[in-house]
Amino acid sequence: xxxxxxxxxxxxxxxxxxxxxxxxxxxxxxxxxxxxxxxxxxxxxxxxxxxxxxxxxxxxxxxxxxxxxxxxxxxxxxxxxxxxxxxxxxxxxxxxxxxxxxxxxxxxxxxxxxxxxxxxxxxxxxxxxxxxxxxxxxxxxxxxxxxxxxxxxxxxxxxxxxxxxxxxxxxxxxxxxxxxxxxxxxxxxxxxxxxxxxxxxxxxxxxxxxxxxxxxxxxxxxxxxxxxxxxxxxxxxxxxxxxxxxxxxxxxxxxxxxxxxxxxxxxxxxxxxxxxxxxxxxxxxxxxxxxxxxxxxxxxxxxxxxxxxxxxxxxxxxxxxxxxxxxxxxxxxxxxxxxxxxxxxxxxxxxxxxxxx
Numbered sequence: 001x002x003x004x005x006x007x008x009x010x011x012x013x014x015x016x017x018x019x020x021x022x023x024x025x026x027x028x029x030x031x032x033x034x035x036x037x038x039x040x041x042x043x044x045x046x047x048x049x050x051x052x053x054x055x056x057x058x059x060x061x062x063x064x065x066x067x068x069x070x071x072x073x074x075x076x077x078x079x080x081x082x083x084x085x086x087x088x089x090x091x092x093x094x095x096x097x098x099x100x101x102x103x104x105x106x107x108x109x110x111x112x113x114x115x116x117x118x119x120x121x122x123x124x125x126x127x128x129x130x131x132x133x134x135x136x137x138x139x140x141x142x143x144x145x146x147x148x149x150x151x152x153x154x155x156x157x158x159x160x161x162x163x164x165x166x167x168x169x170x171x172x173x174x175x176x177x178x179x180x181x182x183x184x185x186x187x188x189x190x191x192x193x194x195x196x197x198x199x200x201x202x203x204x205x206x207x208x209x210x211x212x213x214x215x216x217x218x219x220x221x222x223x224x225x226x227x228x229x230x231x232x233x234x235x236x237x238x239x240x241x242x243x244x245x246x247x248x249x250x251x252x253x254x255x256x257x258x259x260x261x262x263x264x265x266x267x268x269x270x271x272x273x274x275x276x277x278x279x280x281x282x283x284x285x286x287x288x289x290x291x292x293x294x295x296x297x298x299x300x301x302x303x304x305x306x307x308x309x310x311x312x313x314x315x316x317x318x319x320x321x322x323x324x325x326x327x328x329x330x331x332x333x334x335x336x337x338x339x340x341x342x343x344x345x346x347x348x349x350x351x352x353x354x355x356x357x
Contacts, residue, residue: 081220
């Protein structure tokens with residue numbers, strides 16, 4: 001992050017939180033909290049101007065100085081959501097980070113303590129990392145190089161000795177908070193995150209609770225986008241690892257279903273890959289019925305030759321729709337497949353209706 005001349009913070013306290021910029025660490029009651037780089041950069045930007053609105057444009061310039069981000073709006077929204085999650089904050093009733101519609105964000109909590117250091121020579125977080133990795137090797141006025149080297153050697157020795165004597169082998173416990181992704185009427189089932197973790201696809205039976213369709217929701221944004229409108233039930237969406245497509249199942253009333261494919265941005269018409277037999281009951285719809293291969297070229301689907309036959313797993317080519325049987329259970333049904341990263345194995349659940357094996 002490219003800090004401007006106003007960037008002088010090294011330690012800030014607010015409520016039960018303490019941000020140590022010199023260590024790049026957020027703590028709550030002294031316990032470290034897991035916070036990714038972009039939300040941390042956002043917090044620093046807001047703390048530099050407490051009570052003032054920081055524009056979305058300035059935040060984008062500070063958080064992504066090299067212009068590597070792809071979607072500024074989604075990226076900033078996601079960073080704000082993750083920051084609020086770490087602070088146990090809420091966009092609807094904010095205690096720390098307030099959204100100013102169409103303008104930016106503002107830090108609204110009072111600061112109970114702060115220490116300053118002018119970091120106008122470069123990025124506050126970049127300086128933090130350099131300071132940590134260099135273990136205090138920066139030259140100070142009035143010190144000779146020999147003294148610096150000797151002091152550094154002594155410091156390293158003391159750190160190594162303390163590490164041997166006192167290291168417990170356990171990292172400080174992280175604090176996590178839960179935040180609902182959806183709170184709509186009816187049922188929202190079968191969630192599937194996009195590869196970047198900023199959107200989630202799911203099946204929802206709508207406000208009237210009359211038919212399942214596929215929706216996409218941006219994390220931190222209330223309103224979802226509807227992708228399908230067919231009168232038949234669409235469930236079990238699965239986001240491809242390359243982020244381009246979403247596969248899902250379209251059920252009919254005649255005991256059949258279609259494996260469908262559509263672009264994640266809805267820019268291309270749906271494509272039917274293959275037909276198969278539906279699960280026995282509607283309750284099976286809540287299970288994970290399909291998954292992608294890591295290379296986005298194959299799908300694994302739960303299927304059977306008839307409604308009376310146990311459902312096994314089939315490998316389906318995304319390009320041709322070709323099906324290959326993977327499992328052939330003699331009694332129970334196989335659901336919820338998951339590919340190993342090396343694509344050499346598939347894990348799954350063998351389900352008898354009340355017991356998973």
